Amino acid sequence: MLVAPVVFGATLILASGSASAGETYRNEYRVTLLGLPVARATFVTEVTRPGYTITGTISSAGIANVFTSLDAKTKVTGQVADDKHLQASNYNLVYTRGKRTRVYDVRYAGGNVVSTTITPQPNRNKDRWLPVSASDLRSVLDPVGGLTLPDDGKICSRTLPIFDGESRLDLVMSPKGKNKFTAGNVSGEAIVCSVRYVPKSGFNKGRSDIEYLRSANDMEIWFAKTGTMTLYAPVYARVPTRVGTLSITATRFGA
Template sequence: MTNLLIKSLLVGAGLALAPMSAYGANTTQDPEITDVKIKLKGYVFGIKVIKADYQTQIGAHRYTVFSNLRTSGLGALLKKFNIWSLTRGHFDGADLKPETHLQQNMDKKHRRVEMRYGENAVDIDINPRLGSQGKPPASPEQRFQADDTLSAILNIMMRGYQTDDEICSGVVPVFDSKQHYNLRLKRAGTRKIKQRGYKGETIKCLAYYEPVSGFDPEDLPSQEEQSTPVILYLAQFPEYKFSIPVRMTYKISGFKAVIKVRDIQINKRPAAKFVDFGDDFKTQETNLYARNMIAVKK
């Protein structure tokens, strides 16, 4: 379960990149967009095992999130994996409204997840199919009302600036195409971070992982895992209306993982520069290939 939690946080730590469409079609133009690019590295017991890239585009009304996660260093020798994801949706001034979520696993199975949000339901296509949807499975209402993994972290980042929620407060419901869980946030003071990629004050934020539905018995966290939060260190960028997690740590008996930001780039651009990856999944993938954001399947 621990590895699943860390992977979920990494895959979901993404930000934004494409336009609106689908059920929430809105022709309102954003006056400008904020573009964010982040590079992270993950360590287990001090050994580098994961690298991740994230790129963000978000305006006043629309957003997209892209992430690319792969094993690195010793992790690549032990078990290789490469996962990229793209979410697109719109922002109504209070909540993020995902419209499509695409995830491609580049392992032997090449499992692909396609999620399309309608007016009150989520259409999900997983190929190859999963052996189980958990006991009990997530209900249609739970699936629709939760954020996808990429929107969930963006939700955390926008709190205190662009939504009614305070920084590091409340609950973020998440649905990852099978499992539905909550990230319960609790503020725990401040800490000065000094690392390559970021130096400065941060808000210490405790994120408790609370399973709700869609879990098989063997995937449920132990009592220790459920009571131990992932610690997010949120750097404040008020001029861009964001909190960015520059460091994430998780430590239980026999396991310690740290994820560190190694580079942050934030810029504002005219709304006309917003990148449109397309509405259908095949077009999105084609445009990602064309921009060299993902590698061709082998």
């Protein structure tokens, strides 16, 4: 599912937010390719302490609709651990491309995947498919809440192990400075992280779009401090593709 198309995988990974107990926050994103609109996304985070729920919708827009309609609906539920970590218990994605719909469902316990299903099952090329091993499913993050990070002074000095229901990947981050951002009526300073995409399993070997991302050296995610729970969440991402730069920009952030 990830990077097919890249816009939906990247937006899912970028889309995280936070709220204090009993509060609801809404994040909205604009997705452009070479400056042209291709998608829009909305994510709503509800924290009920100790639980939380993140629901999201992603829809193709602009020039993307000329080729095919794309739509995704996602929901993550879990627990707030130590008042600063979002630990998922269930991740669900309903992904529609044209007339084809596929449902991904993942259940977690203690950061480990305990069950994962795809309905209907995709056809696999056994000669090319790199299966996800049991060890790949231990100590992983969901692709929605996994980029909500604690304010520990090491925002960019970490590796994020992501499992999206099909593919297992690492996002290896390193510091790249700071930059100003504006998202609707919210503005401030963001921490800029350089990101290296490392696919682990759950994809076809030799797939050109994955190999392109693997070799890319100009991927970035910007993180800004949220209003509550001493957490940082993404406000911007830049993802290189073979046809140009994909930009995901928050137009509404945490309010």
